[in-house]
Structures are given as structure tokens and as C-alpha cells.
Amino acid sequence: MMKDTVAIATCGLTKQFSSHVAVQDIDLEIGAGEVYGLIGPNGAGKTTLIRMLATAEEPTLGEIYINGDRLQRDRKHRTIKRYLGYLPDDYPLYDDLTVWDYLDYFARLYKLRGPDKRRRIQEVLELVQLTHKRDSPIAALSRGMKQRLGLARTIIHQPLVLLLDEPVSGLDPVARAQFRDIVTALKEAGMTILISSHVLSDLEEMCTSIGIMELGYLVESAPLSELYRRLSRQHIHLSLIHSDMHSQLATLLDNHPLVQQWTCLKQERKGDRHPHAQPDRSTNAPAALPAQVDTLSANSSSTAATPTQNSSSPITTYGAIPYQIEFSGTDQDCAELLRSLIHQDIPILDFHPTHETLEEIFFKIGHQQSS
Amino acid sequence: MLTSLLDTIGDWNPQLLRELKGHLKPIKLGLAIALALLIQLVFLMIVWGQLPGQIEPGYLYVTTYPKIEMDYGNTGPLSISHLEYNYPLEKHPNYDISASGLEQYAHKVRVGDRILAIDGQPLEWDETAEDNFRSKRQVVETALEQPFAEEIRQLRVLPMAEQAARTLRQQVPGTMVDLTLSREGWNEPIEVTIPRIVTSTRTNFHCLPLENWQTEIQGVNRRYSPCSATVGSQQYAIDWFQWHRDAFWGLSITMLFPLLILGTYVLINNLLKEERDGTLNFIRLSPQSAREILLGKMLGVPALIYLAVAIALPLHLFHGISAGLGWGVMAAFYGATGAIAFLTFSMALLLGMVNMSLGMVQAWLGGGAVFLIQLLCLQASRHASSSDGSALSWTLMFSPFSTLRGVGEQPFVDGYRAGESLFQWFGIPMVSLVVLILLLANTVLFSRWVWHALGRRFFNPTSTLLPKAQSYGLTLMVNVAAVGFSWPAWLKPAEKMHHLELEPDYSAHMPSSHWVENHLLFLLLINLSLWVIMIVALSPQRQSLHDWARYRHLLPAAATSSGHRSRTKFPRRSFWAELIWGEKSPIVVAIALNLLIGGVCVFLWVTYQAFLSVGDWSMFAMSIVVALQHSDSLSLLTLAFIVLLSTTNILLICTTIVQLIFLKREKHALPTALLVLLVLLLGIPITLGLTSTQPGAYPAVWFVLFPWASTSEPFTFAGAGILGLLSQWAILGLLNWWLFRWLEKIGASESKGVLTGTKALLTD
Incomplete structure (x- = not known):
């Protein structure tokens, strides 16, 4: 019944290491074709959960279903094994083989034979951009290449479910970007991917759903869009060419039903929807204090390393007056707001809706390191 | 040509191809070939030097x-x-x-x-x-x-x-x-x-x-x-015939020992490395069966050793044929060597799967063990003869040289004893082909158990080597086979009376000739080794014991393959059934059952020997009655029974101690347990011996610790025996009470821990 829709399901999955409960009673459901990001502090049980799904660890209690079939460790269940591809965080390889021989070995292990096998190896080599290294010994590869080779090994048999445990840890930005492209390609090929990572911005780009683990519990598991809707505040970054129309803008924002709060970032000029906001103070202030950034934007600069964040940071063009608006409407409402601003001849230099990042949500939920 | 051959190999067994690619590198190949040729050269120089040469x-x-x-x-x-x-x-x-x-x-x-x-x-x-x-x-x-x-x-x-x-x-x-x-x-x-x-x-x-x-x-x-x-x-x-025989035997030993020892070493080493690196997980995850993977490893990992041996084969064959052994005998010898190597390497793989966290030492231990076993087997196959009723006949089944003895070949000994039987098994004389057939049967039987354990262990490194249910069958099988080697059916009826003389010191009608004592010792040794093997094979890991203590009420009795996602209430086993059949439960009861099975077999055998000495069932029954009525001393039969019982008690006490060690330690549990066993079983008697305590001085103490030494003091035995048995049971009971209290505490404290953990989360 769930065969078509649910790729991974667990039921009461528990793993205990002597007196320590690593994974506690997890009921997980991942739909087919999803890219599911698993986040959580170190020691939250992510790796243990993935290892159990990959049959590398035996659950203390509970059941695992891959594509609707029950997974049991001491069984051979060759069919389920063909569904699974698992890449652990240390992606161990064989240093005594060449790249081609390594992939050839695993292709054969997965019963690929003859021209099919050769074609498939070539395909994955192209996908992970290692074609030029096919005859190199593995020992001579860089860390990023080794990681990509590990991924190639994981997908050589076209698994339906891909389990990636912190695949980008220790990789440079270029290697990470390459990796994101590969995952995107795999997602388009229809694979269900479970990926755990500490690089939340990567997950934000790749994932359709997110699960948050904490002290062995799965405390949150939802589609990314729902997570944003529930937990993320939307912001609009807006700049005026000059401060002349400040009072009009202030009035408009104060009266807009979907604007929760707004701030002029050029000076301490906080406005809210209440009538006691003082628009006259904003007229003379901008010129006096150049380029001041309030506490909110200082907060968001902590994640400025990620590309997403770079593009959403307030524009500080010389002379422009930046505003940040907390907005609770949909994209439609955003467009409506922009239209009304232009309609009132407010000289807008920049209009940029953005929402809180996954990282901000993660911190907002308030989870602490368990270790 | 080579590519297509490799491709065919890879299609048949991917693991084999991978190992060949990994190990047959040009430099390694060259070294192996050079070394093989060098060893042959040195060997030839040595055997050539043994010739008398010129007339001086x-x-x-x-x-x-x-x-x-x-x-x-x-x-x-x-x-x-x-x-x-x-x-x-x-x-x-x-x-x-x-x-x-x-x-x-x-x-x-x-x-x-x-x-x-x-x-x-x-x-x-x-x-x-x-x-x-x-x-x-x-x-x-x-x-x-x-x-x-x-x-x-x-x-x-x-x-x-x-x-x-x-x-x-x-x-x-x-x-x-x-x-x-x-x-x-x-x-x-x-x-x-x-x-x-x-x-x-x-x-x-x-x-x-x-x-x-x-x-x-x-x-x-x-x-x-x-x-x-x-x-x-x-x-x-020059007696070339004799020279070729000696060269053949010498070369056989030169080839067999490195083959088995180095092969064992590299296999254990390879598996431990893959497990440590985590690469074995990927292979486990592939749809290949354990059999295919491990067979590939067995054939591929020692590939260089096989190559070196293959290079020496022509010389070996030449010596064998020149010594007049004939193609049939040579084929039998090679067949037996293959079988023994297969069994040895299977056991090596198993040892590689039992991670004792000893690192490389484990591989050396494996190689050393193979060396000692093969040395013992070689000595046995050189010197065994049916006349001395060697109690170690079984070891012959682990040496390919016994096929040569089967056709009358005896190394480095002058003259032939063609047609003489090595030994008998349930009265079947071991000559020519029978040796080979029995050796192969022995290999198949043992390999079956080993590969069963390999299959379990490969997919689940935390599982025990054997399920408890199968251990009982294995114990019975080994005992029946062992009794076969101690079966005096080959004696003619007239000889029986002569051979099994009555021991004059005892009034009981019990044969205690050299032959019976020898074989009784052999049977007890077999059961002792079986006990150690069972402890290794059945002991659940610490985590399993914890899980069992904590979640026993939730774990399914039998792995059911229901496809429904539901927390089904599986039929639960009772506490005792769980101890007898459950795979994660403590081993004490299961070991006791195994010892019981072995003990019954040995006791039946002793009884049969006693019967043979009388020769008639009605007389035998009468003699037992007479012996039991004898007030001065216990009959030897009863003595044997009590000694067997108290030895079993000691082994059970040791088992409980091992179980406690397994519960206490995560790392090095198995080596620690084996070391403690060694100290307990050898250390105490040695200490008593060093302090020159005589059995007569403290008969009860001796009996409790070392019952088989007390048998020489039949008159002080009765009282000491009863006292000894009682104290053994008291110790056993106390230790087990402790064990199960501990387990109970683990289960309880962890549910408490989980509950408090949940509460803490809820209050957050």
C-alpha cells in the first residue's frame, strides 16, 4: 500500500549502547523521491539512525521498512539491498585498487555484467567528474575526489534510497558545490535521498524535507516549505533612493495589515504598526548617521558565509536608505505590496523578499548540544 | 586473453577478482615467484647434500x-x-x-x-x-x-x-x-x-x-x-626410490606448513583490516551471499601463497611419482591437502570475524595455532599405529599425511607396513581410500558448522557464532564421532577378556586397562575443548546481554517476517525457554545442557566398557549390584559418575565467571575470559602442587577444585565427595544468583533511566 509513496519508514526504532540510548523510539517516514535532510547536534543519533537504515547496525527494538519491505539484519534479502546505497562519513576506500577497478568491483558485487556494467561505470564517473582519473590509483586521489568516488560507489547500482552520512564534512567550497550538483542530479533521477549534514545552507538548497534530531529523538520532521511556513519569519529588504518619501513609506507600512514590524537600518528608527511612530524624526536622521546596522542584521551576518545569505543581505549603496520589513504574507502579498509602493511613487531602489534560513530556524528552536 | 579470463573470474566471483587485482601486483608477483624458486633451490641443495656421493x-x-x-x-x-x-x-x-x-x-x-x-x-x-x-x-x-x-x-x-x-x-x-x-x-x-x-x-x-x-x-x-x-x-x-620418498615428504612439509600458517595469517589479517576500516560494511550491504564473498577471499587473499605452492608442485609431483607413489595416491594426497586447507582457512575466516580487539596479535595467534595443530597431526600421522590404540587418532583426520599412511607410507622410517590399518572408527579399518573418504567426510562436517557460523557472523557481527539450539546437536555429533575412535569393536571376543583386564584394586567390575584410561582421557579432553569452543561460540556480547535484560519482554521469540508495520505482540518465551533457546540470553543453562549431553555420552561409553569386561548383560547387572552393595568403597562406576558430575560443576562455575566477565567488560572480553579460564583450570592445581598439598590432607578442597586427582584416594572419597559436591553447588548457586541479580538491575535501572530521561524532556 505504501510501496509507491513511502521509501523509508521506521517504527519504534530504538538503539541502545550499554546504558546510553542513542536512538529513541523513532517513527520516520520519507516519501519516494524526497531529499530528506537530517540535522541535529553531534551525538544526537543521526549516524546511528542512518547506520541502522543501512543495516550496518542492528536495532535494539523497532522495525525498518525500505520500499515497504521489512528489513532484518540477519536475513540476506537481496532485493532490499539493491534498493540501498550507503555512504558513511569516512567513506573508506581500497587504496590498492584503481578508480575503475574499484567501481568495477562494486558493479560486479551488484550483479552488473558485461557492457551494462561498463556503461554504468562510465555514467557514474561522468556524474562525479572523475572520468579523467579512471586509471589512477585511489591512494593518489584528493579528499574531494575520494568523497566523490565514494558517492559513485554508492550509486553504481542505481539504488532507490541513498543514505549519505555527513557527505560534505571536510570538503572545500568548490567540492561542496560539486557535490550539491551531483545530489541535485540524483534527485532529478528520482532517487530518495536521506542526507545528514551540519552545513544547513547546503541542505536548504537540496532538501525537500527536514528532520531534526535531539538526544536520540526525532523532534521535528516536515517538508521544508511547511517548516518555513511554521517557523520562519519572512523579511523584505527595501531601499529608497533618498529619504524624502520616508514619511509616506512609514504611513503605508504602518497601515499595511501584513507588516508586523519595520525598521529603517540607516538609523535607530524603529516603526511598528502603532500610531505613536514618529515619522518626522526619520526625515533628518539619515544623513547624520551613515551606514549603521542594527542588532538584527548583525545577527544575520553570522551566516553570511553561505551564498543564500550573501544575496539577501541589505544593500548598502551609498546614499540609499535601507529598510527591513517583517512580513507575514505570501509571495502574492509581497507583489501586492510592491505594486502599492510603486503606485505611490515611492522611489524604490531595491525590493527583496527573504525568509529566515534553516540555520536560524534551527537556533530558534533552541536546541542545545547534547554532548 | 588474460582480460577475458579475469572477466570470467569476476563474473563468477567478484570478490575473487578484487583480491587478485589487489594482490597480484607485478612486484609482489616477482617476489613470490623468486622466493618460491629460491626455496626450491635451497631444498634441492639440502636433499642433494644428503646423498652419500663419491666413494671416499x-x-x-x-x-x-x-x-x-x-x-x-x-x-x-x-x-x-x-x-x-x-x-x-x-x-x-x-x-x-x-x-x-x-x-x-x-x-x-x-x-x-x-x-x-x-x-x-x-x-x-x-x-x-x-x-x-x-x-x-x-x-x-x-x-x-x-x-x-x-x-x-x-x-x-x-x-x-x-x-x-x-x-x-x-x-x-x-x-x-x-x-x-x-x-x-x-x-x-x-x-x-x-x-x-x-x-x-x-x-x-x-x-x-x-x-x-x-x-x-x-x-x-x-x-x-x-x-x-x-x-x-x-x-x-644410491637408493633413489628411498631418496625420492624422503624428498617427497620433506617437500610436502615444506609446502604444507607455510601454506596453512601464512594463509591463515593473511586471511585473519585481511578480515580484521576490512572490519577496522569499515569497508566490510559495503560488501555486507551488497546482494552477495556470505558464501560468495568469503569464498572469494579464501581463494584470492592468499593468492601469492597459492602461486608459490603451485610453482613447487611439479618438483613435488616428480618426487612423489619417482618414489613410486602412483598417480592415485598423489591425487588423494592433493585432494586431502585441499580439503584440510579449506577447513583451516574457513576457521581462519571465522577467527577473523571474531574481533577480540587484539589487532595483529590475533592473526599471529591464528597462525601459531595452525602450526601447533599441524605439528601434532604430523607427529600423529608419522607414529600412529593401530596397535597402540592412539587416543589422538582423530587428529589424523586433520592431516593430509594420513592418506599416505593409509597406503602404508611412513615418513623417515625404514621399511613398509603396507596394508596395516592406522586406526579404526566404529570398527571400520582405516586403509587406503577409506582414510581419504573419512577425512573428506570429517572436513565436510566441520566445514558445514564453520560456514554456518560464518554466514551468521558475516551479516551480523554482534550475533553469536552458533544459536544455542544448534549447539546441542553439535555436542552430540562430536561425542558420537569421538566415541567411534574409542570403539574396541576391532578386538576379537577372545582378546577382549585378555585386553580389558580387571583392575585388582577395585572390587567393581570395571576395566581400567591402559587402553580404556587412554581413551577416557581422550573423550574428556574432547569434551573440555568442546566446552571452551561453546563458550566462545555461544557467549552473547555485552550489548546483547544488556538488551536482553532490558527488552526481553519486547523482543520477539522468533524472528517473524511479517510485512506489516505494527508493534505486534510476538509470542513470548518463558524465562527458562529463553535461557535454553534464546540467542541473547546468558549461557550458563545452555552450557550446562551441553555438558550434560557430553557427560551422558561419556558415561554410556564407560558403562559399555564395563560391560565388555564382563561380556554378558546379566552378569554385568549383577556385578553392579554387588559393587553398589560393597560398603568399603564406591564402585569405580559410581566414582566415575561422581567425578564427572563434580567436573561438570567446576566447568559450570567457570562458565558463570566467564558470563560475569562478559557482562562487565566491553573490550577484550573474550581474551580476558579465556585468560581467566586458563588461570582457573591450570593455575589452581599448579598452586596446590607447588605448596605440596596432598589430596589426602584436604580431600574436600581437592575435590572441589580438582576432582580427577581425588580418584586415587577411594577410601576418603565418599565423605569428601559429598561435601565437595555440596560446596560446589553452593558456589554455583551464589554466582548465578549474583549474575541474575545484576542482569535484573541492568534491566530495571535502564528503564528508570529512560523514564527519567523522558520526564526531563517533557518538563523542558
Whole structure:
């Protein structure tokens, strides 16, 4: 019944290491074709959960279903094994083989034979951009290449479910970007991917759903869009060419039903929807204090390393007056707001809706390191 | 060509191809081939060096036939003290060595005859001289060697030795010595003529004795018989047949030991490395079966060793065929070697799967164990014979050399015992093909269990090697097989009574001859080893014990393959059923059952031996009644029963201690447990021995710790026995009470821990 829709399901999955409960009673459901990001502090049980799904660890209690079939460790269940591809965080390889021989070995292990096998190896080599290294010994590869080779090994048999445990840890930005492209390609090929990572911005780009683990519990598991809707505040970054129309803008924002709060970032000029906001103070202030950034934007600069964040940071063009608006409407409402601003001849230099990042949500939920 | 071959191999077994690619690198290949050739060269040089080679003049001497030894210590005429019948170096045309030839002179002189003259010259010397012993000897030797004195002297002078030797070998044969003797009972001196011969003092295992020599030489160890040569030859005649046999055995050992030891080492090493690196997980995750993967490893990882052995095969085959072993025997030997290697490597794989966190030491331990076992088996197959009823007959089933013994080949021992049975198994004599068949059957049987354990362990490294349910079957099987080796069916009924004498010291009707004691010890040893194996094979890991203690009520009794996602309530087993059949439960009860099965088998065997000594069931029953009514002492049968019982108790106490260790330690649990066992089973008796405590002094203490030593004190035994048994049970009970209290505490405290953890989260 769930065969078509649910790729991974667990039921009461528990793993205990002597007196320590690593994974506690997890009921997980991942739909087919999803890219599911698993986040959580170190020691939250992510790796243990993935290892159990990959049959590398035996659950203390509970059941695992891959594509609707029950997974049991001491069984051979060759069919389920063909569904699974698992890449652990240390992606161990064989240093005594060449790249081609390594992939050839695993292709054969997965019963690929003859021209099919050769074609498939070539395909994955192209996908992970290692074609030029096919005859190199593995020992001579860089860390990023080794990681990509590990991924190639994981997908050589076209698994339906891909389990990636912190695949980008220790990789440079270029290697990470390459990796994101590969995952995107795999997602388009229809694979269900479970990926755990500490690089939340990567997950934000790749994932359709997110699960948050904490002290062995799965405390949150939802589609990314729902997570944003529930937990993320939307912001609009807006700049005026000059401060002349400040009072009009202030009035408009104060009266807009979907604007929760707004701030002029050029000076301490906080406005809210209440009538006691003082628009006259904003007229003379901008010129006096150049380029001041309030506490909110200082907060968001902590994640400025990620590309997403770079593009959403307030524009500080010389002379422009930046505003940040907390907005609770949909994209439609955003467009409506922009239209009304232009309609009132407010000289807008920049209009940029953005929402809180996954990282901000993660911190907002308030989870602490368990270790 | 090579590519397509590799491709075919890869299609058949991907793991094998991977190992071949990993191990058959050009440098390694070159080294292996060079080493194999070098070893063969050295081997050939050694066996070549063992040949007698050229006839060295220094070893030659001239004597008479028979050689006369005198008693030089006597005064008066010299008497003959000893006669030696050494054959001449060569079959010279000047004399005939047949029965009518040289043999006719064998009895012309006798021990006790006194020599008066040689070649008509009376023997004279100065009786008063201080050193007359030597002068007498000189006089006699000079007289005997007189015509060739110069050549004999030259034999010791290097430049002329060769020429002198040649002259002697040409001229001495056919010359005679005239002796004038006085013989007891004869009044007149008698004249006797005996021939001179040239012979050699050189002895060599590979020398051929003189052809057609009809004396008692045959059957004597050839190591001590002189070398011979063909007429005029500068070389000793070599027994090539014997030489090839020895070379064959030597090469067999040279090949077999490194094959098994190094193969075991590399396999364990390889598996441990893959497990440590985490690469084994990927293989586990592939749809290949454990059998395919492990077979690939077994064939591929020691590939270089196989190659080196294969390079030596032609030489081996050449020696074997030249030694007259025949193609059939060689095929049987290779078949047996393959089977033994398969079994050894299977066990090596299993040892590689049992991660004792000892690192490389584990691989060396494995290799060392194989060396010791094979050494024992080699010794057994060299010396075993049915007449001594060797209690270690079973070891022959683990050595390919037993197939050679089966056809009468015995290494480095002179003479043949063709057709003689090595031993019997349930009365089946072990000759020729039967040995091979039984060896293969033995291999198949053991491999089946080993591979069963391998299959379990491969997919789940935390599972036990054997499920408890199967251990009972294995114990029964091993015991039945062991009893087969201790089956006196080969004795004829008349011999039975003779063979199994009644022990006069005991009133019981119990045979306690050497044979029975020997085999009883063997059966007990087998059961002791089985006990250690069972502890290793059945002990659940610490985590499993914790899980069992904590979640026993939630775990399914049998793994059900329901496809429904639901927390089904599985049928639960009772506490006792769980202890007997459950895979994660403590082992004490299961070990007790295994010991019971073994004990019953041994006890039935002892009873049967007792019956055989009487020969009739009704008499046997009566004798037991008589023995039991005997008030002075217990019958040996009862004694055996009680000793068996108390030994079982000791083993159970040790088992409980092992279980406690497994519960306490995560790392090094198995090595620690085995070390503790060693200390308990050997240390205490040794300590008691060192402090020279006698069993008589503290019979109860001795009985508790070391029951088999108490059997020599039957009269103090009854009281001590009962006291001992009671205290053993008390210790056993106490330890188990502790064990299960502990387990209960683990289960309880963890549910508490989980509950408090949940509460803490909820309150957050």
C-alpha cells in the first residue's frame, strides 16, 4: 500500500549502547523521491539512525521498512539491498585498487555484467567528474575526489534510497558545490535521498524535507516549505533612493495589515504598526548617521558565509536608505505590496523578499548540544 | 586473453577478482615467484647434500669375512669375541656373494675360537710389555693385512689415496686368509680359510645395501648398514626410490606448513583490516551471499601463497611419482591437502570475524595455532599405529599425511607396513581410500558448522557464532564421532577378556586397562575443548546481554517476517525457554545442557566398557549390584559418575565467571575470559602442587577444585565427595544468583533511566 509513496519508514526504532540510548523510539517516514535532510547536534543519533537504515547496525527494538519491505539484519534479502546505497562519513576506500577497478568491483558485487556494467561505470564517473582519473590509483586521489568516488560507489547500482552520512564534512567550497550538483542530479533521477549534514545552507538548497534530531529523538520532521511556513519569519529588504518619501513609506507600512514590524537600518528608527511612530524624526536622521546596522542584521551576518545569505543581505549603496520589513504574507502579498509602493511613487531602489534560513530556524528552536 | 579470463573470474566471483587485482601486483608477483624458486633451490641443495656421493678412500678398509673381533685382554692365545657379517663394498667377480659364495664362510670361525697362526705365521708378542693390548692388536692386524699393508697405509695419505683405493678394490677380492685355530672340544688345531673383502664404514640413509645380500640385513634400520657400490664405480649405489620418498615428504612439509600458517595469517589479517576500516560494511550491504564473498577471499587473499605452492608442485609431483607413489595416491594426497586447507582457512575466516580487539596479535595467534595443530597431526600421522590404540587418532583426520599412511607410507622410517590399518572408527579399518573418504567426510562436517557460523557472523557481527539450539546437536555429533575412535569393536571376543583386564584394586567390575584410561582421557579432553569452543561460540556480547535484560519482554521469540508495520505482540518465551533457546540470553543453562549431553555420552561409553569386561548383560547387572552393595568403597562406576558430575560443576562455575566477565567488560572480553579460564583450570592445581598439598590432607578442597586427582584416594572419597559436591553447588548457586541479580538491575535501572530521561524532556 505504501510501496509507491513511502521509501523509508521506521517504527519504534530504538538503539541502545550499554546504558546510553542513542536512538529513541523513532517513527520516520520519507516519501519516494524526497531529499530528506537530517540535522541535529553531534551525538544526537543521526549516524546511528542512518547506520541502522543501512543495516550496518542492528536495532535494539523497532522495525525498518525500505520500499515497504521489512528489513532484518540477519536475513540476506537481496532485493532490499539493491534498493540501498550507503555512504558513511569516512567513506573508506581500497587504496590498492584503481578508480575503475574499484567501481568495477562494486558493479560486479551488484550483479552488473558485461557492457551494462561498463556503461554504468562510465555514467557514474561522468556524474562525479572523475572520468579523467579512471586509471589512477585511489591512494593518489584528493579528499574531494575520494568523497566523490565514494558517492559513485554508492550509486553504481542505481539504488532507490541513498543514505549519505555527513557527505560534505571536510570538503572545500568548490567540492561542496560539486557535490550539491551531483545530489541535485540524483534527485532529478528520482532517487530518495536521506542526507545528514551540519552545513544547513547546503541542505536548504537540496532538501525537500527536514528532520531534526535531539538526544536520540526525532523532534521535528516536515517538508521544508511547511517548516518555513511554521517557523520562519519572512523579511523584505527595501531601499529608497533618498529619504524624502520616508514619511509616506512609514504611513503605508504602518497601515499595511501584513507588516508586523519595520525598521529603517540607516538609523535607530524603529516603526511598528502603532500610531505613536514618529515619522518626522526619520526625515533628518539619515544623513547624520551613515551606514549603521542594527542588532538584527548583525545577527544575520553570522551566516553570511553561505551564498543564500550573501544575496539577501541589505544593500548598502551609498546614499540609499535601507529598510527591513517583517512580513507575514505570501509571495502574492509581497507583489501586492510592491505594486502599492510603486503606485505611490515611492522611489524604490531595491525590493527583496527573504525568509529566515534553516540555520536560524534551527537556533530558534533552541536546541542545545547534547554532548 | 588474460582480460577475458579475469572477466570470467569476476563474473563468477567478484570478490575473487578484487583480491587478485589487489594482490597480484607485478612486484609482489616477482617476489613470490623468486622466493618460491629460491626455496626450491635451497631444498634441492639440502636433499642433494644428503646423498652419500663419491666413494671416499678414508672410509674404506680391508677386513675378512666374517670380520673377527678379538678379546685382547686375555693372556695366552687370542680368542674370538665377536663376529661381524658386513658385506663387501661391491659385488666383485672374484667372489660370489650368493649363499653358496661368501655365505659358506660365515660359520667357518666361531666365537671362542683361539687363533694360533695367521697365514702360517704364529702370533707372537711380549706378554710382559706394559702396553701389550695395543701390541697384540697390531700383530693381528698386520698379519691379516700383510699383503696389502702398503696400500692400506696409503689410504690415509691424500695424494695416493685414490690410487690405493682403486688397487685395493681390484686386488683384495679373491684373496684368502689362512687361520690356524684351536677350538674347544677339538684336540688338534684346525686350519680355516676365509676371504678378505674391502668394505666401507660409510653409512647413509639413501645408500643401497649390496644387491641380493641374503643375510639379516633386511629389516634392520638401514641408517646403520654400510654403503655399497657397483663394480669399479666411483659412486656409492644410491637408493633413489628411498631418496625420492624422503624428498617427497620433506617437500610436502615444506609446502604444507607455510601454506596453512601464512594463509591463515593473511586471511585473519585481511578480515580484521576490512572490519577496522569499515569497508566490510559495503560488501555486507551488497546482494552477495556470505558464501560468495568469503569464498572469494579464501581463494584470492592468499593468492601469492597459492602461486608459490603451485610453482613447487611439479618438483613435488616428480618426487612423489619417482618414489613410486602412483598417480592415485598423489591425487588423494592433493585432494586431502585441499580439503584440510579449506577447513583451516574457513576457521581462519571465522577467527577473523571474531574481533577480540587484539589487532595483529590475533592473526599471529591464528597462525601459531595452525602450526601447533599441524605439528601434532604430523607427529600423529608419522607414529600412529593401530596397535597402540592412539587416543589422538582423530587428529589424523586433520592431516593430509594420513592418506599416505593409509597406503602404508611412513615418513623417515625404514621399511613398509603396507596394508596395516592406522586406526579404526566404529570398527571400520582405516586403509587406503577409506582414510581419504573419512577425512573428506570429517572436513565436510566441520566445514558445514564453520560456514554456518560464518554466514551468521558475516551479516551480523554482534550475533553469536552458533544459536544455542544448534549447539546441542553439535555436542552430540562430536561425542558420537569421538566415541567411534574409542570403539574396541576391532578386538576379537577372545582378546577382549585378555585386553580389558580387571583392575585388582577395585572390587567393581570395571576395566581400567591402559587402553580404556587412554581413551577416557581422550573423550574428556574432547569434551573440555568442546566446552571452551561453546563458550566462545555461544557467549552473547555485552550489548546483547544488556538488551536482553532490558527488552526481553519486547523482543520477539522468533524472528517473524511479517510485512506489516505494527508493534505486534510476538509470542513470548518463558524465562527458562529463553535461557535454553534464546540467542541473547546468558549461557550458563545452555552450557550446562551441553555438558550434560557430553557427560551422558561419556558415561554410556564407560558403562559399555564395563560391560565388555564382563561380556554378558546379566552378569554385568549383577556385578553392579554387588559393587553398589560393597560398603568399603564406591564402585569405580559410581566414582566415575561422581567425578564427572563434580567436573561438570567446576566447568559450570567457570562458565558463570566467564558470563560475569562478559557482562562487565566491553573490550577484550573474550581474551580476558579465556585468560581467566586458563588461570582457573591450570593455575589452581599448579598452586596446590607447588605448596605440596596432598589430596589426602584436604580431600574436600581437592575435590572441589580438582576432582580427577581425588580418584586415587577411594577410601576418603565418599565423605569428601559429598561435601565437595555440596560446596560446589553452593558456589554455583551464589554466582548465578549474583549474575541474575545484576542482569535484573541492568534491566530495571535502564528503564528508570529512560523514564527519567523522558520526564526531563517533557518538563523542558
